[in-house]
Amino acid sequence: MTSTRPPASGAHPETATRPVLHGHTARLPWPFPDDLDAFRYSVNVEPARVPRRTAAGEWGAHIVDLGGEEYGAIMADRRRILDADPCRVRIMPGMLPACWDLLLYYLRDLAASYPHVLELDEDGDRFHWRNHALGTDQRFVLGDAGSLPCDPMTFLGREIPDDLLLVKERDGALSFDAGLVTFAAAWSVSFDVGMTMAEIHNPVPRLTHEGITSRAEQFLRRLPADQVYRRVNWTFSASGSRRLDVSLEELPDWGTDIPALVRDRDWGRLQLRIEVEHFVRLPMTGAVTFNIRTHMTSLEQVRRVPAWRDQLARVVLELPEDLAAYKGFLDYREPAMAWLLAGEGAA
Numbered sequence: 001m002t003s004t005r006p007p008a009s010g011a012h013p014e015t016a017t018r019p020v021l022h023g024h025t026a027r028l029p030w031p032f033p034d035d036l037d038a039f040r041y042s043v044n045v046e047p048a049r050v051p052r053r054t055a056a057g058e059w060g061a062h063i064v065d066l067g068g069e070e071y072g073a074i075m076a077d078r079r080r081i082l083d084a085d086p087c088r089v090r091i092m093p094g095m096l097p098a099c100w101d102l103l104l105y106y107l108r109d110l111a112a113s114y115p116h117v118l119e120l121d122e123d124g125d126r127f128h129w130r131n132h133a134l135g136t137d138q139r140f141v142l143g144d145a146g147s148l149p150c151d152p153m154t155f156l157g158r159e160i161p162d163d164l165l166l167v168k169e170r171d172g173a174l175s176f177d178a179g180l181v182t183f184a185a186a187w188s189v190s191f192d193v194g195m196t197m198a199e200i201h202n203p204v205p206r207l208t209h210e211g212i213t214s215r216a217e218q219f220l221r222r223l224p225a226d227q228v229y230r231r232v233n234w235t236f237s238a239s240g241s242r243r244l245d246v247s248l249e250e251l252p253d254w255g256t257d258i259p260a261l262v263r264d265r266d267w268g269r270l271q272l273r274i275e276v277e278h279f280v281r282l283p284m285t286g287a288v289t290f291n292i293r294t295h296m297t298s299l300e301q302v303r304r305v306p307a308w309r310d311q312l313a314r315v316v317l318e319l320p321e322d323l324a325a326y327k328g329f330l331d332y333r334e335p336a337m338a339w340l341l342a343g344e345g346a347a
Ligand code: HEM
Pocket: 041, 042, 043, 044, 045, 165, 166, 167, 176, 186, 187, 192, 197, 200, 201, 203, 204, 207, 212, 216, 217, 219, 231, 233, 234, 235, 290, 326, 327
């Protein structure tokens, strides 16, 4: 496949013919390598903090992508959900030290990545965190629950757009033992917390049968403390709007969105949902993160980038039926992709 990558910066003849893209599209973590025509599940992990060029821009320089101009809106949504539904945070007994570990690792990383917006001052076990974009100004003592307005996982979750998941070895198995999840793709943190990797992934077609679940477990067990990895996953959203929260908890609110979109053949509104997942072995407790940042873009936007348009249609139409059914688009993929490939103005 021919790539139409833009230059990193500066003028280039290519830019003259390139469509004008929103900042959001330029930063989108396109989930497929340039030469990919057929998608199958795999342990598709790669080192993190490495910028990746796409046909529309670049992503991936930092562990946390604050989200540009969307940051305030995403965080308002996250905080509203957390205030309304405390069950979106689930911390199993014994996991509080790992939550402090998570908080400190991320605040240090954020301050290093965005020094003009985020600051962390340290004095022994005393810390001073300032987030100039959201107006947070908080002093705390590491490990002292009374020094924060909430538990450390919730404090972090109210500062960054990522869903936070922690995995620990328990009784010989890797278990999902703490999570703050407001933007789940049709699953529920309350239902899944406490489960092993094997239990969580059993319903996913091919994953366990083809040995991918056990290879993923091996990868997590061997993850070194000094290297951070990431993985990109994709699907179509279960909602036809740019709504991030399609957790099972909210099913009555979004459950009729896709049937309505299919009925109206409103394919341009269909949302490609992309998850960037980061794996970090936390230095003090050895717990491993599986933090998920969700991005969405409509087919309308995808259609503006010819390389993306063509690749998405190829991958979606080629996907075996069991995977397309699990991802939820078996019934409508053909008309949706026909719309994507048709020219401007097609119905
Ligand atoms: C390298 C490691 C991993 C790989 C390769 C992997 C792979 C997958 C795949 C292929 C799916 C199906 C998603 C789709 O098609 O859209 C999935 C779903 C999921 N995974 Fe993982 N996973 C990994 C690690 C983890 C970890 C560490 C956790 C938990 C802490 C986790 C939690 C989940 C959950 C909650 C779902 C949704 C299940 C559902 O639909 O009910 N995964 N994973």
